[in-house]
Amino acid sequence: MSTTSPASPTSRVDALMQDYAGHGPGASVLVVRDGEAIVQRSYGFADLEANTPVTPQTNYRLASVSKQFTAAAILLLARDGKLSIDDPVRRWLPSLPASDDAITIRHLLTHTSGLIDYEDLMDPADTSQIHDSGVLALLAKESKHYFAPGTSYRYSNSGYALLSLIVERASGQRYADFLHARIFAPLGMRDTVAYEDGISTVAHRAFGYTFEDGRWQRTDQSTTSAVLGDGGIYSSIVDLQKWDAALYDERLLPRAMWTQAWTPATKTDEADVEYGFGWRITGETVWHSGETVGFRNVIVRWPQRHLTVVVLTNRNDPEPYAMAKQIGALFLDGSAVDASANGDVVSHAR
Known part of the structure; x- marks a missing residue:
C-alpha cells in the first residue's frame, strides 16, 4: 500500500x-524561527x-510597517537623554x-493625540507630493481635534509625520540620516532606506501596481508617498530578518525599552487589537501592517x-495579514517538518 509524504x-x-x-506583481515571504530563515520565498515580478x-533582496515600500522604525528612533533619543x-x-x-499644548510624544506614538488627519487637510487640487514638513505646516493652521489628547484612539499618520520631525529636532540630523546611522547601518541593513526622491535611491526596487481595466497598472506613488515618518521606508526580507534579530537583544535598545514598545498602551x-509604540498587539503576537498605493x-511576530x-x-x-497568520500556523501547530531536517530551508519561486 502506497503512502503519501x-x-x-x-x-x-x-x-x-x-x-x-x-507574470504579475509579486511577493516576498520570510519565516524566521530561532533566528534562522527557515522559509524565504520570492514570487512574481x-x-x-x-x-x-x-x-529576496527586492525592496518594497513598507508603508505603515515603517512606524516601528520611527518609534525606535524616538526610543533611541529617549535613551540618549535627548528627549x-x-x-x-x-x-x-x-x-x-496652542490648542495642541496637551499633546505629548507618547500620544503621537500611541495614536491618542486626536490630531486631524493631514490627508483630509490637503488641497485635492494640488497634485504635488507633501513631505513631513508640509504635514507640520498644515497642522500648524488647524486648531480642531477629533478628541481631547489621551481620551481615545484614532489611527494617525499625522502623529508619525510629526515624530519624524521631532527626531530631526532632537538629534540634529535629518530623519533619513538618523535612521541610517543609528539603526540600518549598525544592523547591516545595507539596502534599507527612508527614500527621498532626488536624494537617495532604492536598490532592487519593487514598484507598486493596481489591477485596473483588466490589467496591472503601475500605481507606485501618490501625493502622500514622500512623507517619511508614517510610511516612507523601503526594505527587503533579507534586511528585515536582521531587524527581527535585533528585537531579541540589546544591540539597539535595552530590553525594558523594547518591552515598553510592545506593552499595550x-x-x-478593533476589539482584539491594542497598540503600543509603533506596534499592534493581539494576544501573543506583536505585528503591524502597511498599506499604500500599490x-x-x-x-507578525510571536516573540515568546x-x-x-x-x-x-x-x-x-x-x-x-490573514495569509501571514496562516503561514505562521504552519509552524505553530506542530505539523510543519523541521526545515533543517528535510533540507528545505531557503528557496525561491517565480
Whole structure:
C-alpha cells in the first residue's frame, strides 16, 4: 500500500502564495524561527515593465510597517537623554497651535493625540507630493481635534509625520540620516532606506501596481508617498530578518525599552487589537501592517515562540495579514517538518 509524504513547509507556503506566482506583481515571504530563515520565498515580478523578477533582496515600500522604525528612533533619543516620551510636542514643534499644548510624544506614538488627519487637510487640487514638513505646516493652521489628547484612539499618520520631525529636532540630523546611522547601518541593513526622491535611491526596487481595466497598472506613488515618518521606508526580507534579530537583544535598545514598545498602551477600534509604540498587539503576537498605493505588507511576530512571518507585496490587493497568520500556523501547530531536517530551508519561486 502506497503512502503519501506530507507536504514540506515550503511547498505549503507556496500553495498559500500561488496567486502571486506568474507574470504579475509579486511577493516576498520570510519565516524566521530561532533566528534562522527557515522559509524565504520570492514570487512574481518587482518591475513588470522591465521584467525584473522578485528576489529576496527586492525592496518594497513598507508603508505603515515603517512606524516601528520611527518609534525606535524616538526610543533611541529617549535613551540618549535627548528627549522624554512625555515631552509636550510643542516643545519640539512650537509652530503648532496652542490648542495642541496637551499633546505629548507618547500620544503621537500611541495614536491618542486626536490630531486631524493631514490627508483630509490637503488641497485635492494640488497634485504635488507633501513631505513631513508640509504635514507640520498644515497642522500648524488647524486648531480642531477629533478628541481631547489621551481620551481615545484614532489611527494617525499625522502623529508619525510629526515624530519624524521631532527626531530631526532632537538629534540634529535629518530623519533619513538618523535612521541610517543609528539603526540600518549598525544592523547591516545595507539596502534599507527612508527614500527621498532626488536624494537617495532604492536598490532592487519593487514598484507598486493596481489591477485596473483588466490589467496591472503601475500605481507606485501618490501625493502622500514622500512623507517619511508614517510610511516612507523601503526594505527587503533579507534586511528585515536582521531587524527581527535585533528585537531579541540589546544591540539597539535595552530590553525594558523594547518591552515598553510592545506593552499595550491603548485599545484600538478593533476589539482584539491594542497598540503600543509603533506596534499592534493581539494576544501573543506583536505585528503591524502597511498599506499604500500599490503595496500591501505585514510583519507578525510571536516573540515568546521566537517565530516571525513577513509578507511583502507590490500589488494593491489583498491585504496579507490573514495569509501571514496562516503561514505562521504552519509552524505553530506542530505539523510543519523541521526545515533543517528535510533540507528545505531557503528557496525561491517565480
